[in-house]
Amino acid sequence: MSVVEANLEHDVHAHDEHEHHEELNFWRKYIFSEDHKVIAKQYMITGIFWAIIGAAMSVVFRIQLGFPGADISWMKPFLGKWITETGALDPNFYLALVTMHGTIMVFFVLTAGLSGTFSNFLIPLQVGARDMASGFLNMLSFWFFFVSSVLMFVSIFLETGPAAGGWVVYPPLSALPQAHMGSEMGMTLWLLSMAIFIMSSLLGSLNYVTTIINLRTRGMTFTRLPLTIWAFMITAILGIISFPVLLSAALLLIFDRHFGTSFYLSEIYINGEALPNVGGSPILFQHLFWFLGHPEVYIVLLPALGITSEIIATNSRKPIFGYRAMIASLMAIAFLAFIVWAHHMFVTGMNPFLGSIFMFLTLIIAVPSAVKAFNYITTLWRGNIVFTPAMLFSIGLVSLFVSGGLTGIILGNSALDIQLHDTYFVVAHFHIVMGAASAFGFFAGIYHWYPKMFGRMMNSTLGQLHFWLTFAGVYLVFFPMHYIGIAGFPRRYYQFTSFDFGKSFTDLNMFVSIAAIFTFFAQFVFLWNFFYSMFKGKVAPMNPWKSTTLEWTTPVNVGHGNWVGEIPAVYRWPYDYSKPGSDVDFIPQNVPHSQTPESNFPHENEYIAQEKEIEAQNYNDQFQVH
């Protein structure tokens, strides 16, 4: 027994010793790192890499759409046999490009890239934690993403090309290798890659939620969390609930493809010969897919909205308008996201009555969305606006969110959708409200937190130039696209010139393509700024934007564990900008009310009594040896 006792003694002291401060070797420090800041940068670099590939793909197929059959033999070094003898793009590869563009942008850039970068980077820094709840799972999450990226990348170079059934991979097209060459090995790798991607995303999301709920610093109550953190948490919850459903859909598709089951397949004839599959339902796949698919569009957008809330408040030098309404609308949007999926399926032969119910639910989303839009605008109203590049991109996001949301309301009407479904109108809608808006959030976040990430400033003039070029470019590309869609142009068609009605819109298509190429090249301004500033940028001050949140209380070059010494305690909400009575225009969250008697509101004087209580709390410090 005494042996046991001794062992117990030892163990009680030992079980928290896992954190240590010896120098890590290169591999542990930069490659297989468990530090959230390094993992965030790994996500960011991988995301940017994918964004370049995805955008380049769109330029290739935009050339085909704007200039049908154009001679692009100069791309032979990249595209090889996918260029036909006449120098045009191979129609099969056109479909593959559209599919890959969608998959890459939605999942790899705007889900993994955006959430992965900013949730990882900001959550511990803004809630006041040394690191994520589980550094190991966090590292695993990135490396799963990496493996999934490699698989997807490899699939692009297959003899038969990558998956080509659209990013939504509807069966039977995706289920039958005979359907299209992209449904052979390309589709197999797509499914494998996505299954691994889902695990990566789940590991990440679990970590985010756990960290936010359990590792907040002293005094950081839920109503003192910055809106970024609220947005990241709700995004992660959406992911945890919806991604397993996509896994389900993918699993059944894998069984259909490789084992011959008939979940999605029924009564199919190919070249006059009947396939053995009976009893399946392709609509089932659509239900499963869109149950993820619709929340997914908010998984992409909400982090961008969170980033915007933070940046707009900071750079208007005003508290965010309607802090609680912002949280409530995030929650409402997230809740509604789960009960509107069938608006993507209005024309699948769904019962019109059911269609009306989904239409009703869909249109309700406009309410919380409008709450957000108005709150941004009222925050800007009469603020002392500082037009940093991050601020410009945030305002741009609000504009895009409004324009794209309006077309959503049109699409949400099941009757109007009969005309508009699967046309360029839908493409215009979601590129503005999801694609461009989230990309703007990504840019805004990078411009804003770059000083914290790399200890240097990005060039602000170049940033402003980048904004104006991109902002003009995005509208020039996607606004005309609505008209093309209303005229009835279906999406995912190689060319329209074979139809008479198609000829009248050739100019507009050409215009869109030119604008797209222009916008593509504008992004090099950003890339140059990004990489150049990493080495040659001005050294950043500690708090360049005069912001209130905790990350700006860390040293300029943040080390392992984030804060030197104790983690700061938090006494107030994150939006004390231009507070009446105060002689500074911002009061950081870690300044107690007892130090600011001149600006306290009457009810805030009562908080002074609670300060002792907050300070008496446990440090909640993961690295502390007990």
Add this chain to the structure above:
Amino acid sequence: MAEVEKIRIEEAPETLAMDPKKFILWGFIVTIIMLFASQTSAYLVRRAEGNWVEFQIPQIFWYSTVVLVISSVAMHWAYLAAKKDNFNTLKIAISITFVLGMAFLVMQFLGWKDLVAQNVYFVGNPSGSFFYVFTLLHGIHLITGLMVLCVTFISSMRLKVHAKNLRRIEICTTYWHFLDILWIYLFVFLLYFR
């Protein structure tokens, strides 16, 4: 008042809502629930469309269910033993849970054989395919549960599981009970919506 203050400082009240590792486990359980919720909804949606072949669920699945329930009881026994620092009982109870878990898997496999004997194949009418998919997915999760059991067993060999360090055994118990309840849900579901 001073009394209260003193206690507070001594106990250092946590801002933690919960142990993060256990919280992650619950999150993980939510993802598994969603996976099976989507599978069973797909089942219902597909079944509502007709062309659905009914078949008799082999007897052995009843027996395997009983085995799994008993394994849960053994798991709980292990937990109680750990709480009382009863190390021998702890090891025996974990071993029993593990063996019963293995037995469950073997019986599920025999159940598949019975299904094949009834001409219900994985490839064929979705009613059968779904049955195989549910049991397969649950089986895979049960294997992860067995791995957790192994880890817990090894830590209890090293005397790392005891009344003052219950985290491992608690995680293991929660997960194992969850897998048990999950199977009961699936089984009742399959019986009811044949």
